[in-house]
Amino acid sequence: MSATQTAGSQSVVEPAELRRAVLAAAVGSALEYFDFYIYGLASALIFGPLFFxxxxxxxxxxxxxxATYAVGFCARPIGGIVFGAIGDRRGRKTVLLMTLLLMGTASFLVGCLPTYESIGVAAPILLICLRILQGLGAGAEQAGAMTLVSEFAPRARRGLFAALPYVGIQGGTLLGAGIFAVLSALDQDLVHSWLWRVPFLFSVVLIAVALVIRLKMQESPAFKAMESNRELVKNPVGQVLRTSAPNILRAIGLRIAENGNSSVYLTLVVTFVAGLEAYKGQASIGSAGVALGAGIAMFSVTFFGWLGDRIGRVRTYQIGCTAQLLMALPAFYLISLGHAWLAIMMIGLGFGIAVQAVTGPHCSLLPELFGAPHRLTGVALSREISAVLAGGFAPLIGAVLLSSSDWAWWSIGGYSALLAAISLATTFITPETRGRDLMTVEDAR
Structure with a gap:
């Protein structure tokens, strides 16, 4: 029986297996975003004087x-291609184990690095090398988690279950933001001397927990079906490039608002607040806002995933993009006024509601766009190309805009609005995928 013939007969998964898959994906995702978030904050607040x-x-x-923050995103498409192809040929579980070890080990080693004062130019070179390894590992981590859970989840509730790993992501973000909020309140000489290393060294704990959980999880039903029917393709990269270019472009466009504005609120806004005279001596405001947003997002991301099951992925995406577009300029104007509580609230609502309104539906939408034999490759490739275009360069582009506009609020607000507008336009050429059978080999059209 071919994968096409199994359409409409997607296997029923035992609840225990589904729970284990969701937990395995969530814990690994927590590690990925804990690592990437603490690196983003450290690059904005600490690494400059220590390594450059x-x-x-x-x-x-x-x-x-x-720029080193952006380098990690530049490495992600390579990781997405390499590990995505491995996942389509060897299994989703294999990839999630490999990416976990690579990404977590690189983060731990960042915490062990000597600084420029100790070894000179070798310090930033080593930092860049480890950042590249982080990016390679992250390149297929979230794509693998989304694909695995989507292929396990019952069709009618796929949006909800596919969004659940993002609870782990927000947990990792919340943990990273909380740690940096504490560090921001401590003696900065002490932080720059050695305390900054603690969050990176802590990665080893998350690695150990995630590894134990992932070793116990099962392979996804769709991959096992392809394997038993001998339908695995030898070159999923070549196949996805030949057959899936339109959906790759759609997925990239959709991700601009999700990944781009996530980076705006998680990293760039911290730089913006830290550079405003009104917040001088209140370095923890940005981190506090992100912590609030991550706390809200632990609940809102699953709500918007559930909403995608009810009204459709594309319609939910349009609601999220419109919310981002409407709040971009007002939010950054209010942040610029100098009221700490208002800044924290705007950051929290921007990340916790507006960004999650597109994150929730995208968790199931992207895997549903691609056929089973090349699904992980397609999701990873499109996610990570967009991560370079929107997420990786967002802090750098934003810093240039702020610097050239004398830290004007409208420069960063306009940039956020542009990211939302690109994704909103993309929704009008994206097919609705709710209820799609993930055993099929063809892409959504």
Whole structure:
């Protein structure tokens, strides 16, 4: 029986297996976003003087530090291609184990690095190398988690279950934001001397927990069906490029608002707040806002995933993009006024509601766009290309806009609105995928 012939007969998964798959995906996702978030904050607040002091000015050091953040995103498409192909040939579980170890080990080693003062130019070189390894590992981590859970989930509730790993993501973000909020309130000489290492070294705990859980999970039903029917393709990268270019472009466009504005609120807004005279001496405001947003997002992301099951993925996406577009300029104007509580609330609502309104439906929409034999490759490739275009360069582009506009609120607000507008336009050429059978080999049209 071919995968096409199994359409309409998607296997029923035992509840225990479904719970184990969701837990395995969520814990690994928590590690990925804990690592990426703490790196993003460290690049905005700490790494400049520690690793790029040789550049001669604080501004140059900041730009160089934010550039290393972008380097990790540049490596992600390569990781997505390599590990996505492995996942389509060897299994989703295999990839999730490999990416977990690579990404977590690289993050732990960042915490062990000597600084520029100790070893000179070798310090930033080593930092960049580890950031690249982080990016390679992250390149298929979330794509693998989304694909695995989507293939396990019951069709009528796929949007809800596919969004559940993002609870782990928000947990990792919340943990990272909480740690940096504490660090921001401590003596900064002590933080820059050694305390900054603690969040990175803590990665080893998350690695151990996630590894134990992932070793116990089962392979996805769709992959097992393809394997038993000998329908695995030898070159999923070639196949996805030949057959799936339209859906890759759609997925990239959809991700611009989700990934781009996620980076705006998680990283760029911290730089914006730290540079405003009104918040001088209140360095923890940005981290507090992100922590609030991550706390809200632990609940809102699953709500919007559920909403996608009720009214459709595309319609829910349009609601989220419109919300981002309407709040972009007002939010950053209000942040610029100098009221700490207002800034924290705007950051929390921007990330916790507006960003999650597109994150929730995208968790199931992207896997549903692609056929089973090349699904993980398609999801990983499109996710990570968009991660470079929108997420990786968002802090760097935003820093340039802020610097050139004398830290004007409208520059960052306009950038956020542009990201939302691109994804909103993409929704009008995206097919509705709710209820699609993931055993089929053809892409959604």
């Amino acid at each position: 002091a040789g550049l001669g000015s604080d501004t140059a050091a900041l730009f160089a530090s934010l």
